[in-house]
Amino acid sequence: MSEKKTWSDRFESALHPFIVEFNASITFDIELLEYDLTGSIAHAKMLSHCQIISPAEAEQLVAGLEQIRQEYHQGQFNPGIDAEDVHFAVERRLTEITGDVGKKLHTARSRNDQVGTDIRLYLRDQITQIRTQLREFQKALLTHAENHIETIIPGYTHLQRAQPVSLAHHLLAYVQMAQRDWERLGEISKRTNISPLGAGALAGTTFPIDRHYTASLLEFEGVYSNSLDAVSDRDFAIEFLCAASLIMVHLSRLSEEMILWASQEFRFITLTDSCATGSSIMPQKKNPDVPELVRGKSGRVFGHLQAMLVLMKGLPLAYNKDLQEDKEALFDAVKTTKACLMAMTVLIAEGITFEVERLATTITEDFSNATDVADYLAARGVPFREAYNIVGKVVKTSLAEGKLLKDLSLEQWQELHPAFAEDIFAAIAPQQVVSARNSYGGTGFARVxxxxxxxxxxxxx
Structure with a gap:
């Protein structure tokens, strides 16, 4: 015979065994246990503070909840499917510990505002952890950037050689992306850090509670001013999934570059043994599994964002059971984002070596200094579009002859235009090409x- 549910006196028969399992969330919302205990302790203290229960009863409740926390840490609290969800599991165990006093904990509270509180406490904590991870990721990039300010790497547009840039400048672009991620999560944390506790099922409560008191105990920055909104809002979760998706976009873009750079065609980096795998059949292979996995897992997080948007788009106010589906998406997005950040931080810090000599050779093998020739003429009074066309013709001719711009003689330059002088060779040397781009935000070494x-x-x- 199944255990009696809190609401079962309203019903004449028990749930079908499969529906019990289908309805339960304990298999995944156990993730919220620590936060449920913390929220419940604050609620118990508030009930005493407002003289709804006695101080002695509140002390019993708090002690019982802390005992459950200890039991969980020791592996002694493992509720099964019969518990339905983490909230009922806690209440049931608390009643076993404290007797009838445990039944008073749910006074002036619904599972609707309870789960809303738990999930906000959880996400607030996770955002703090992810922001810390973003800082470590940035530091790993900065270490390489400091070592490679004057290392030059081909810059690309349309995946075609465009202009040479400082390797540090390239890496700092990802540092800036991570900075936006860090700031964005900080903004979302503020909107997450609002307490729904005390909103009840949807309409508040008749008990003389103090919602600001519990908010203060839980370090929330404010309380929801509308009880309907409090129990049905998941904007903060969607915002987080948006931010997590952008983090994954940035990690995936860097992953794609690492995969390309590690290829035989590029050979800009070498993967260390600690962050690469081999082939089961081809002994010469060293595979970039870490960035490939990160690139693949990005779609997983994007999917959770889409799922949450679809989940919410048709829900009437206030709480609906559909919202049980928010947790697995959110939990998995958090775990995936954290794992990918950690993996990429390790890869950047320990898993790659830049092939400086290869890069130095690479930047002398193309026409990425062509714009500098046009700039050279424009600086000497030749209209830029005219200079552009002159350089376009010389590139075309040089390609046909199997030459690069650096291979032209001064006489050949001056045949193109009399403004060319001996200093053209210094102007199109890779170090000078990069160094000269000193506009704010540019790749000039001083700016970098x-x-x-x-x-x-x-x-x-």
Whole structure:
């Protein structure tokens, strides 16, 4: 015979065994146990503070809840499917510990505002952890950036050679992406950190509770001012999934570049043994599994965002059982994002070596200094579009002859335009091409050093 449910006196027969299992969430919402205990302790203290229960009863409840926490840490509290959800599991065990006093904990509270509180406490904590991980990811990138300010790497547009850039400048672009992620999560944390506790099922309660008191105990920055909104709002979860999706976009873009750079065609980086795997059949292979997995897992997080949007789009106010589906999506997105951040941080810190000599050779093998020739002429009074066309013709001719711009003689340059002088060779040398781009935000070495110092001040503050 199944255990009597809190609501079963309203019904004449028990749930079908399969529906019991189908309806239960304990297999995944046990993730919220610590937060449920913390929220329940605050609720018990508030009930005493408002003289709804006695101080002695509140002490019993708090002691019982802390005992459950200890039991859980020791592996002694493992509720099964019969518990339905983490909230009922806690209430049932609390009643076993404290007797009838345990039955008073749910006074002036519904599972609707209870789960809303738990999930906000959970997500607030996870956001803090992810922001810390983002800082470690940035630090790993900054270490390489500091070592490679004057290392030059081909810059691409349309995946075609465009202009050479400082490797540090390239890496700092990802540091900036992570900075936006860090800031974005901080903003979302503020909107997550609002207490729904005390909103009841949907309409508040007749008991003289103090919602601001529990909010203060739980370090919420405010309380929902509308009880319907309090129990049905999942905007904060959707916002988090948006932010997590953007983190995954950024990690996936970096992953794609690492995969390309590690290929035989690029050979910009070498993967260390600690972050690469081999082939089961081809002994020469060293596979970039870490960035490939991160690139693949990004779609998983995007899917959770889409699922949450679809989940919410047709829900009438207030709480609906559909909202049970928010947790698995949120939990998995959190775990996936954290795992990918950790993996990429390890990869950047320990898993790659930049092939500086290969890069130095690579930047002399193309026409990525063509724009600098046009700029050279424009600086000497030639209209830029005219200069652009002159350079376009010389590139075309050079390609036909199997030459690069650096291979042209001064006489050949001056045949193209009399403005060319001996200094054209220095102007199109890779170091000068990069160094000269000193506009704010550019790849000039002086600007990169400035940018690096500014970002370090943010990251290490």
């Amino acid at each position: 050093r400035e940018s690096l110092n500014l970002v370090k001040a943010q990251v290490y503050s």
